[in-house]
Amino acid sequence: LICWLFDRPLDQAAHLLKNKFAKKPSVLEANIKVMTDGYNYGNNIHASVSTYRIETKSAKKGFYTDVNGNRATALGLIAASEKSGLPLFLGSYPITPASDILHELAKRKDLGVKVVQAEDEIAGICTAIGASFAGNLAATSTSGPGLALKSEAIGLAVMAELPLVIIDVQRGGPSTGLPTKSEQTDLLQALYGRNGESPVVVLAASTPTNCFDMAFVASKIALEHMTPVILLTDAFIANGSSAWRIPEMEEYPEIHPQYVYNDLLKDNWKPYKRNPETNVRYWAIPGTEGFMHRLGGLEKDCITSAISTDPANHQKMTDMRQAKIDYIANEIPELEILGNPEADLLVVGWGGTYGHLYSAVESMNAIGKKVAMVHFNYINPMPKNTEEILRRYKKVVVCELNNGQFATQLCAKIPGLTNVSRFNKVQGQPFMVSELTDHFSKLMEE
Structure with a gap:
């Protein structure tokens, strides 16, 4: 029935069945008959107004x-x-x-x-x-x-x-x-x-x-x-x-853990000895000669690694831990604009809503309504071009399956954003493309 509906030749499906049931001719014959009857059934009862043609796309060679x-x-x-x-x-x-x-x-x-x-x-x-x-x-x-x-x-x-x-x-x-x-x-x-x-x-x-x-x-x-x-x-x-x-x-790239190295011992190594550029501490695996240490949940002195309640030290360690995360923005990809970059409306999403948002943006552009889209995989830290892109568009709508948590984060990190609206849904269900396109159309008409 699906072969008829999407105008696909039966011989390709028959070839698959012949390979699968080559040693079972009676089973093969039964499957070929059922497939042919299903194809004819769709044709005879006019199961759809018309059939649909889905063109084959060339795929990169490999194992799928x-x-x-x-x-x-x-x-x-x-x-x-x-x-x-x-x-x-x-x-x-x-x-x-x-x-x-x-x-x-x-x-x-x-x-x-x-x-x-x-x-x-x-x-x-x-x-x-x-x-x-x-x-x-x-x-x-x-x-x-x-x-x-x-x-x-x-x-x-x-x-x-x-x-x-x-x-x-x-x-x-x-x-x-x-x-x-x-x-x-x-x-x-x-x-x-x-x-x-x-x-x-x-x-x-x-x-x-x-x-x-x-x-x-x-x-x-x-x-x-x-x-x-x-x-x-x-x-x-x-x-x-x-x-x-x-x-x-x-x-895929190599992964290089920031291990300790012997020259650090000359500088009186301690567990919170850091890379001066990235603020990343060096990793000493237990049993590494010369690097015996202990860690824990209490605040440590930034130099001696002894337990410390000194106010200035706590401020410094707090700042270092934050700076270490902030630096990672230098090593993640920047946002890519999808859809029509010249649009007035920018759709923003993150995580598992990608497919529905992308489909909605594509369908809007297909009928001449110019819409752009960015989708976030990196939430903290955010890509370095986030602010520049969000300020570029007259209207920005952040679509989430919550009550606006990422929109809240964006507005907190980028003060003065006045062009951001929210489209939220908390029903335990994904977005529907139709509800997205309806909302985007209303925003463009306002």
């Missing part, structure tokens, strides 16, 4: 598979482990809709992956922090309620300045909320949901296949900048699947 967002996230962590030369450790606790990451990585002992299913969310992240201190690429996976429980331990990783990847597959909230539905309501929790000045990197994946890339990037940033990184996905892209070309690892 279907992958959902959770599996892609797990594979991205494995790829980062390979590129960094570090063993991968996941300390986690099952929670909908993130459990598949735990399940997938538990299968990969053949690649040296270690997985601990802990007794609760707090134990899960604390095992990961221990693994990070011991020199592993360490990660933990959860959803919104679990991220809340992990908040104190994330603060410990910030204070100890240890690399850690925290994956939050967002679902409806608050509390246990809507476990099987999708929202973007954890953003401000990821940015600010800890005590004290506790800055972390926050990233967001935009499609099921992009989960692979962003898990890899999250790992690279965590290891090279000695910081926790929170990667936000959501139930929609975590469970949704896309065709994915399995990449060659040569296409």
Whole structure:
């Protein structure tokens, strides 16, 4: 029936069936008959006003598979482990809709992956922090309620300045909320949901296949900048699947953890000895001769690394931890304008709303209504050209599956933005393209 509806030749589908059932001629014959009858059925009853022709697109050669967002996230962590030369450790606790990451990585002992299913969310992240201190690429996976429980331990990783990847597959909230539905309501929790000045990197994946890339990037940033990184996905892209070309690892950059080196001993090395350009402290793996040390959750003197309650030192360490995150803006890609760059209306999105927003912008431009779009994968720090792009357009609409959390962040970081409006939805469901185009049209008419 689908072959008839989309005007596709039956011989291609028959070729696939012949390969699949070559050793079972009776099964092949039955499938060919059913397929032919379905094609004729559509034609005879006029199942649609007309048929549709979808032209074949040329694809880059390689091996393709279907992958959902959770599996892609797990594979991205494995790829980062390979590129960094570090063993991968996941300390986690099952929670909908993130459990598949735990399940997938538990299968990969053949690649040296270690997985601990802990007794609760707090134990899960604390095992990961221990693994990070011991020199592993360490990660933990959860959803919104679990991220809340992990908040104190994330603060410990910030204070100890240890690399850690925290994956939050967002679902409806608050509390246990809507476990099987999708929202973007954890953003401000990821940015600010800890005590004290506790800055972390926050990233967001935009499609099921992009989960692979962003898990890899999250790992690279965590290891090279000695910081926790929170990667936000959501139930929609975590469970949704896309065709994915399995990449060659040569296409991905090397990962270079900032290890200690022997010359630091001449300068009276301490655990918070930093790279003067990036403010990243040097990573001493336990057992490295000459670099014995300890870390903890109490504030340390910026020189001696002894526990310190000195006000000026606390200010300095607070500023250094923030400067370390801010510097990362120099190493992430700038925003790319999609759609029509000459438009008056700019659509802004982040994370898993990408597909719906892009489809809406494309359909608007197809009928002559000029609309541009930018989509954020890097939330904190934001791309360096963010302010310049947002001030370029007469009207900006920020579309989110929450009550305006990213719009609030943009207006806080870029004071004086008067051209920003909001389009929000909190129903546990993704946007519909039709509701987006209707809203964009009204904005353009005002």
